[in-house]
Amino acid sequence: MSRFARWSWPLTILLLPVVLMTWASVQSGRVDDVLREAQNIGGYYAWLRVRQVLAGLAYWLALAALVAGPATWLKLRLDAWRALKSRDFLYDRLFLCWRALGHWLSAYAGLLMGALALSLLYELSWGWSHLKAGGWLILLVAVPLIAVLWAGCLLIGRLRQQWHALDSPSSxxxxxxxxxxxxxxxxxxxxxxxxxxxxxxxxxxxxxxxxxxxxxxxxxxxxxxxxxxxxxxxxxxxxxxxxxxxxxxxxxxxxxxxxxxxxxxxxxxxxxxxxxxxxxxxxxxxxxxxxxxxxxxxxxxxxxxxxxxxxxxxxxxxxxxxxxxxxxxxxxxxxxxxxxxxxxxxxxxxxxxxxxxxxxxxxxxxxxxxxxxxxxxxxxxxxxxxxxxxxxxxxxxxxxxxxxxxxxxxxxxxxxxxxxxxxxxxxxxxx
Incomplete structure (x- = not known):
């Protein structure tokens, strides 16, 4: 396995939230520019405010994922170190640590999916309202990302199901x-x-x-x-x-x-x-x-x-x-x-x-x-x-x-x- 391949997996813990944060920031900037020009257009102004909220929520969810990923990693390493030092900790806490990891990973994936869903909703709304002005290009890019969102939702379901199966293993x-x-x-x-x-x-x-x-x-x-x-x-x-x-x-x-x-x-x-x-x-x-x-x-x-x-x-x-x-x-x-x-x-x-x-x-x-x-x-x-x-x-x-x-x-x-x-x-x- 190449050095890039080895590092690409852990880097995704940080890169995915950063990409979503950047995307949400760009969306927020786009809507802010239009808001300054559309304050006198009542109905359209209200929709722009909704998009601004979507971009802001997506940003904060991605930021939460950016914090949750390294926090999960640090807790994992600390628990493993304590298990190596204490037999009682290993015997008493292995399954608790395993369940906690499952909850943290589900939460991390949920934050990513939430940020992605809000960003996609923003882009679909923008593309539809600007369809005649080239918005179809935005739709062309955003619609395939729904498959990524679906894969993430399936991942959360798999995590919950498989963690439950691993809680009580049999041979x-x-x-x-x-x-x-x-x-x-x-x-x-x-x-x-x-x-x-x-x-x-x-x-x-x-x-x-x-x-x-x-x-x-x-x-x-x-x-x-x-x-x-x-x-x-x-x-x-x-x-x-x-x-x-x-x-x-x-x-x-x-x-x-x-x-x-x-x-x-x-x-x-x-x-x-x-x-x-x-x-x-x-x-x-x-x-x-x-x-x-x-x-x-x-x-x-x-x-x-x-x-x-x-x-x-x-x-x-x-x-x-x-x-x-x-x-x-x-x-x-x-x-x-x-x-x-x-x-x-x-x-x-x-x-x-x-x-x-x-x-x-x-x-x-x-x-x-x-x-x-x-x-x-x-x-x-x-x-x-x-x-x-x-x-x-x-x-x-x-x-x-x-x-x-x-x-x-x-x-x-x-x-x-x-x-x-x-x-x-x-x-x-x-x-």
Whole structure:
């Protein structure tokens, strides 16, 4: 992206009000000149006064927009800075800041549309009254601007609708819910792990094949069944479970349950999940209009900046929560076993993603066949790897091992990259 393109978006916040102010000033000057010549023409004089009021109101609305734009930007930066410094501010105020941004952007767009509407009304009135004296040229220029006014009104409607949708985001992914009646041994095992970690038992257990391990407290629309899951959900990937030992899986699940150990930890998990969904939703909205109108660009740019700066705070505090959850996972079978399981999941990640892209009819069998002939690998790049899942805030792997006091030696690497045993492949199905 060129330097001009990068700066053109934020500059529209200032340029659009300035253009409208200049236009209104020119209109006011035009009507003032005629007023001085038409004071003795009663009816025509009254219409000129109306146009003078229209120009004056348009000017002041544009001036208000000129002030509101930078004020919104300053409030955004201040709130993001406070969120980076205070975890409680982030947890308590993220949604309030998001709603406030929506109100400010709607007000900003409304001021611009009001100024534009008054200026257009002025020009249409002037062009119609001076039709025989060349006023048709003014109409020729002003009428197409009605489309811009319409686009701005649609923007305000979209802002209100989409902000409401983002206030209560939900997630959707593929999986199958395992009820207590269908998998009592699985639930008993998870309850034992929850007791060991001091975490509440999840409300739902979902198994799938296209994600890694994760927990979430946001609402989940489970596909293809269409079930809506409310409360705490634990997601277990059958792909990884077919290549980990039960002890390794217990350590990883202990880490995930660690996100529910305290209210602060769970709130952090909820904030991270909600924020990730906000980003995904906005990316979808942005993709709908690759080249938005100039009148839409200030709102889109400001929203992008909000998500960018608050993402720094979300990831800062989210990574602290991940390290705390690592310690919980380490309490299940020891820090070394947790790190072994963590490295194994990272080594498997690339292989599973490759097989997912190839669209095998039986992914678990394809993974087993693949690992018989292809050894797992871990290199320096893996130490900077972060495990991907829908609500990712994981720190680099090297930092996680360092925080647990575990040294990456040859024995640990050998265990993490071993060929799956028969027990690894079948223990979960035997629960």
């Amino acid at each position: 959707a992914f593929l999986g199958h819910r395992m009820g207590r009646d269908k998998a009592p041994a699985l639930w008993a095992w998870i309850e034992q792990l929850a007791t060991a970690t001091g975490a509440p038992v999840p409300d739902h257990i979902v198994v799938g094949i296209d994600q890694s391990f994760f927990v979430t407290s946001v609402d989940v629309a489970l596909q293809p069944a269409g079930d809506l899951l409310l409360g705490r959900t634990l997601y277990l990937p059958l792909t990884y479970l077919s290549t980990l030992s039960q002890a390794e899986a217990a350590s990883i699940i202990g880490h995930e349950l660690g996100h529910f150990c305290s209210r602060d930890t769970e709130r952090g998990s909820e904030i991270g999940a909600h924020f990730s969904l906000m980003c995904l939703h906005f990316a979808f909205i942005r993709a709908e209009d690759a080249d938005p109108a100039w009148i839409e660009r200030p709102a889109i740019w400001m929203t992008q900046r909000f998500l960018h700066y608050f993402q720094l705070a979300v990831h800062h505090w989210g990574r602290a929560q991940e390290l705390a959850a690592d310690r919980v996972g380490g309490n299940i079978g020891g820090e070394r076993l947790f790190c072994q399981a963590l490295l194994r999941v990272i080594a498997l990640d690339a292989e599973i993603n490759t097989l997912l892209a190839e669209r095998h009819s039986n992914l678990i069998q394809a993974l087993a066949d693949h690992l018989r002939h292809t050894p797992l690998r871990l290199n320096d790049a893996a130490l900077n790897h972060t495990i991907a899942h829908p609500f990712d805030t994981h720190p680099p792997t090297a930092l996680r091992l360092q925080q647990l006091g575990v040294t990456l030696d040859d024995a640990l690497l050998a265990e993490a990259t071993r060929v799956p045993t028969e027990h690894d492949r079948h223990w979960f199905s035997q629960l």
